[in-house]
Amino acid sequence: MPLLPHRPIRNRFLRAHHDLDSFPAASDTHFSMSTSFRHESVLAGEVNDFLRPAPGRTIIDGTLGGGGHSGLLLKGGARVIAFDRDPEALAHSRAALAPYGESFTAVEGNFADAPAALAGLGIGSVDGILLDLGVSSHQLDTPERGFSFQREGPLDMRMGNSGMTAADLVNTAEAAELARIFRTYGDEPRAIQIAARIVRAREKKPFETTLELAELIAAGRKGPRHPATRVFQALRIAVNDEIGSLERALPDLAGLLAPGGRFAVITFHSLEDRVVKQFFRARSAAEIDDPTWPAPRPNPDRLFEAVTRRSVTASPAELAANPRSRSARLRVVERLPSASGKGGAA
Ligand SMILES: C[S@@+](CC[C@H](N)C(=O)[O-])C[C@H]1O[C@@H](n2cnc3c(N)ncnc32)[C@H](O)[C@@H]1O
Numbered sequence: 001m002p003l004l005p006h007r008p009i010r011n012r013f014l015r016a017h018h019d020l021d022s023f024p025a026a027s028d029t030h031f032s033m034s035t036s037f038r039h040e041s042v043l044a045g046e047v048n049d050f051l052r053p054a055p056g057r058t059i060i061d062g063t064l065g066g067g068g069h070s071g072l073l074l075k076g077g078a079r080v081i082a083f084d085r086d087p088e089a090l091a092h093s094r095a096a097l098a099p100y101g102e103s104f105t106a107v108e109g110n111f112a113d114a115p116a117a118l119a120g121l122g123i124g125s126v127d128g129i130l131l132d133l134g135v136s137s138h139q140l141d142t143p144e145r146g147f148s149f150q151r152e153g154p155l156d157m158r159m160g161n162s163g164m165t166a167a168d169l170v171n172t173a174e175a176a177e178l179a180r181i182f183r184t185y186g187d188e189p190r191a192i193q194i195a196a197r198i199v200r201a202r203e204k205k206p207f208e209t210t211l212e213l214a215e216l217i218a219a220g221r222k223g224p225r226h227p228a229t230r231v232f233q234a235l236r237i238a239v240n241d242e243i244g245s246l247e248r249a250l251p252d253l254a255g256l257l258a259p260g261g262r263f264a265v266i267t268f269h270s271l272e273d274r275v276v277k278q279f280f281r282a283r284s285a286a287e288i289d290d291p292t293w294p295a296p297r298p299n300p301d302r303l304f305e306a307v308t309r310r311s312v313t314a315s316p317a318e319l320a321a322n323p324r325s326r327s328a329r330l331r332v333v334e335r336l337p338s339a340s341g342k343g344g345a346a
Pocket of ligand 1 (some may be wrong): 039040041042062063064065066067068069070083085086089109110112113132133135136137138153159245246
């Protein structure tokens with residue numbers, strides 16, 4: 001599993017957990033919703049306004065989840081090609097969005113692999129792309145998926161069915177690697193101590209369940225947040241290679257955008273927001289500069305015009321209705337009419 005060497009940065013990891021009870025536009029859409037899958041889309045109206053769904057336009061939803069954003073885009077008349085690694089999300093959303101017929105295609109897989117999947121569908125370019133990063137409330141709230149430090153379940157945390165589980169990681173990684181993961185992806189101040197305690201404990205008995213790990217981390221500590229919050233988030237990010245997928249996907253997905261097409265990304269913590277912000281900035285700047293140059297030069301990698309100068313956050317009304325939208329940040333860029341860039345490395 002690729003674990004990229006990110007510099008530790010301060011972040012608050014205020015992940016909105018998407019465990020909401022309603023579905024955007026559920027009252028005025030004509031498809032029926034299963035009650036077993038709970039997720040409320042964040043910034044749904046803003047995404048819809050920025051991506052401008054309309055007949056004749058094709059939009060990628062890279063993070064289908066409960067299908068809320070896809071449903072709005074389909075309702076606006078767009079064709080939607082959606083991706084998710086999670087078979088449960090796909091099954092739910094395929095059923096919920098079936099009334100849209102051939103306008104909706106759902107593909108199981110990582111959004112980083114969307115370019116190959118689109119080529120297979122004979123689609124060369126698209127008019128919009130949405131990534132609503134992280135995990136869904138359904139995933140977080142299903143104990144068997146192993147994301148929750150408050151509910152007993154297997155220590156799994158995989159969005160899909162393949163790859164290393166969180167148990168594999170905590171039972172095999174060296175203490176230094178665990179500490180790096182906890183610090184880098186969780187900003188965990190006790191990273192080294194927690195990693196050392198995990199390694200000592202697993203010599204007696206390997207970790208199997210969420211509560212075994214959560215209780216070891218907590219070890220009598222109390223506070224406003226559960227002491228295992230940061231470690232669980234860090235493990236989830238590492239197990240699913242979330243930052244690596246995002247870094248790989250951004251340039252490749254950008255290369256799929258038709259001139260005038262828009263790329264919208266919703267992030268929930270500062271690590272992923274920084275990756276998106278830096279990529280969009282590097283590809284939107286008209287000029288680049290270097291202290292050794294006499295003057296700034298035109299940016300040869302320029303691909304986008306910024307649509308949102310600063311990130312868009314939830315309105316007071318959405319925050320009141322959905323406290324878990326508090327950490328959502330939406331950034332949007334538009335592909336230049338004449339851009340010749342192909343995405344490339346950030
Ligand atoms: C926050 S939820 C998306 C919710 C969705 N926008 C909605 O309106 O219901 C994120 C979803 O994206 C999926 N996901 C996250 N990273 C992914 C990746 N790299 N490739 C494919 N799916 C991914 C997760 O499995 C999860 O179902």
